Amino acid sequence: MKEVRGLAICSALALLSACASTGVNNSAGRATVYEDVRTSSPIVQGVGIESQDIVAVTDRMMRDMLSNQLLAGRTSAPRVIIDSQYFTNESSSRINKNMITDRLRIELQRAAQGRMLFIGREYSGMVEAERALKRDGVTDAGTIRSTRGTAGADYRLVGRITSADAVDSSTALTSRYQQISFEMIDLEYGTVVWSGLYEFKKTAQDDIIYR
Amino acid sequence: MRHYLTALLLAMLPAAVSATALPAPLTKAVQRIASDEPNNRVLNQLQAATLALDMGYREQAGELFDAALNAIGSVYANSEQAARARSLWYDEGAKDFKGEPYERAMAFYYRGLLDMYAGDYENARASYKSGLLQDAFAEEEQHRADFALLMFLEAWSSHVLGAQGLAGERFEELLSFRPGFKLPDASHRLLVMVETGKAPRKLQDGIGGNILVYRPGKRFREEAVRVRVDGRTLDLNPIESIFWQASSRGGRPIDSILEGQVQFKQTTQNVSADVSGVAAHATMLAPALGAAGGVFAGVAAVAGVATLATSQVKARADHRFWNNLPDKVHVLTLPMPAARQVQIEFLDASGVVIAELTQTASIEVDGAGRGVLWARARPATDVDRP
Numbered sequence: 195m196k197e198v199r200g201l202a203i204c205s206a207l208a209l210l211s212a213c214a215s216t217g218v219n220n221s222a223g224r225a226t227v228y229e230d231v232r233t234s235s236p237i238v239q240g241v242g243i244e245s246q247d248i249v250a251v252t253d254r255m256m257r258d259m260l261s262n263q264l265l266a267g268r269t270s271a272p273r274v275i276i277d278s279q280y281f282t283n284e285s286s287s288r289i290n291k292n293m294i295t296d297r298l299r300i301e302l303q304r305a306a307q308g309r310m311l312f313i314g315r316e317y318s319g320m321v322e323a324e325r326a327l328k329r330d331g332v333t334d335a336g337t338i339r340s341t342r343g344t345a346g347a348d349y350r351l352v353g354r355i356t357s358a359d360a361v362d363s364s365t366a367l368t369s370r371y372q373q374i375s376f377e378m379i380d381l382e383y384g385t386v387v388w389s390g391l392y393e394f395k396k397t398a399q400d401d402i403i404y405r
Numbered sequence: 406m407r408h409y410l411t412a413l414l415l416a417m418l419p420a421a422v423s424a425t426a427l428p429a430p431l432t433k434a435v436q437r438i439a440s441d442e443p444n445n446r447v448l449n450q451l452q453a454a455t456l457a458l459d460m461g462y463r464e465q466a467g468e469l470f471d472a473a474l475n476a477i478g479s480v481y482a483n484s485e486q487a488a489r490a491r492s493l494w495y496d497e498g499a500k501d502f503k504g505e506p507y508e509r510a511m512a513f514y515y516r517g518l519l520d521m522y523a524g525d526y527e528n529a530r531a532s533y534k535s536g537l538l539q540d541a542f543a544e545e546e547q548h549r550a551d552f553a554l555l556m557f558l559e560a561w562s563s564h565v566l567g568a569q570g571l572a573g574e575r576f577e578e579l580l581s582f583r584p585g586f587k588l589p590d591a592s593h594r595l596l597v598m599v600e601t602g603k604a605p606r607k608l609q610d611g612i613g614g615n616i617l618v619y620r621p622g623k624r625f626r627e628e629a630v631r632v633r634v635d636g637r638t639l640d641l642n643p644i645e646s647i648f649w650q651a652s653s654r655g656g657r658p659i660d661s662i663l664e665g666q667v668q669f670k671q672t673t674q675n676v677s678a679d680v681s682g683v684a685a686h687a688t689m690l691a692p693a694l695g696a697a698g699g700v701f702a703g704v705a706a707v708a709g710v711a712t713l714a715t716s717q718v719k720a721r722a723d724h725r726f727w728n729n730l731p732d733k734v735h736v737l738t739l740p741m742p743a744a745r746q747v748q749i750e751f752l753d754a755s756g757v758v759i760a761e762l763t764q765t766a767s768i769e770v771d772g773a774g775r776g777v778l779w780a781r782a783r784p785a786t787d788v789d790r791p
Contacts, residue, residue, distance in 0.1 A: 240479050
């Protein structure tokens with residue numbers, strides 16, 4: 195009987211000690227939720243480029259390009275390169291530029307429905323390697339066609355992301371004006387056949403304890 | 406049981422960070438992010454990231470710096486923790502740690518360094534620009550946005566990107582803060598960046614620790630750096646003192662809140678003392694005063710509340726600090742040398758080489774022929790405790 199009582203006391207003590215604070219963070223998490231990429235997240239907000247900016251800028255540029263007769267109104271569809279090779283970031287926002295150029299190219303291709311042809315110059319090394327395998331007889335010729343060379347481009351997208359920052363040191367009000375410029379360059383003649391500009395300004399003020 | 410707990414902790418870490426077997430000090434630093442108080446998350450992320458960078462785990466360092474910078478870059482407009490830190494009943498340390506301006510600037514500095522290692526000089530430049538903005542909050546106007554290290558790195562990024570106009574503007578600005586600094590030649594493609602010393606320390610001073618003061622790191626002697634490469638000995642330029650950046654900022658807006666809290670505490674202490682005196686007399690005289698004694702009992706209750714309020718008011722400044730930052734950063738630019746190995750020597754204030762700190766480091770060159778060499782005099786585990 196004594197052993198049973200001793201065991202019960204030990205168990206109770208063990209349970210009580212388990213309830214004592216250990217200083218270890220054991221707070222509950224938060225279930226995953228999908229958020230709309232077109233709206234600002236309520237959790238993390240700053241003055242940099244966010245998802246809604248990328249969606250807005252690419253949507254607007256896509257519509258603008260499709261309404262340009264030189265680009266989308268020709269009898270033979272122009273060949274266009276849209277990648278981040280000549281798209282530079284001179285702003286104070288860190289960004290993966292491919293997020294802008296990839297979305298623009300993909301959305302444009304879907305909406306253009308053959309009115310523009312897109313060249314994957316980024317993958318030219320891969321294409322050349324496969325062509326070499328076919329021509330060397332390592333693989334067969336495939337099922338589509340053989341061409342003497344790969345496609346040459348008519349136009350290429352260039353652009354620049356720039357920003358101007360301002361900080362009011364007395365109120366810690368921070369503002370960032372961002373400008374994203376796009377230009378389509380004629381790859382034979384060097385002229386600019388289309389250009390577009392997207393700009394926005396964000397202002398935020400941190401809590402006084404962080405100023 | 407112990408294995409179970411370790412597994413549980415590892416499961417709480419970002420997938421990529423936990424996927425690789427990390428050295429013990431780094432594992433401990435990463436685990437601390439999840440196990441410590443949530444308001445220390447950014448501090449622990451920054452310290453773990455610096456350790457990861459120092460140990461050569463750049464991917465993990467990048468993830469950790471990104472996570473920390475997400476919090477640093479976000480704006481706390483309606484934060485519960487921020488409201489608590491402003492209130493009378495919590496220390497300033499109750500707030501989520503985002504660091505003082507010099508710490509935020511250094512977080513961008515390391516992020517930029519990782520971008521340079523990856524050959525992404527555009528994002529490196531963006532990081533340095535953002536870091537420089539953090540320094541714009543200095544209370545003392547003459548020390549506002551004077552982070553010469555970030556100015557130089559922004560200009561260097563433009564220089565190697567071939568944007569000479571942008572580079573020239575920033576180099577010119579740099580000369581106003583560091584007159585006599587030898588600007589890079591057009592042929593320079595290698596950046597050597599070496600850190601010395603230990604992090605500035607934050608200490609609580611004043612009544613009840615309501616004032617934040619800075620002290621330099623302890624127990625280090627190195628003050629200057631030189632490198633030996635291709636048979637030449639070259640001195641590095643000390644471009645930034647992190648301790649200077651920390652200590653020259655001036656007052657913070659939160660300091661007046663803390664000062665107000667101290668004043669409240671002193672006032673309630675006085676009220677408590679005055680009213681307690683009356684109440685003590687009343688208690689002694691109660692039998693003689695009869696019904697009037699009840700009034701004095703109320704007075705005693707007021708004294709109790711005032712004493713309780715005094716004891717509950719917390720006005721201590723937040724003295725958490727990023728402990729594995731350096732004391733100084735030294736730089737040198739030069740044309741790409743033939744050798745890829747560089748010997749780094751550290752000198753004390755009298756110009757004597759500290760032999761035990763001498764090390765050999767490798768130059769890393771990206772696809773475009775741009776090189777970076779970054780080293781620290783001391784491992785990121787050699788830190789001062791608060």
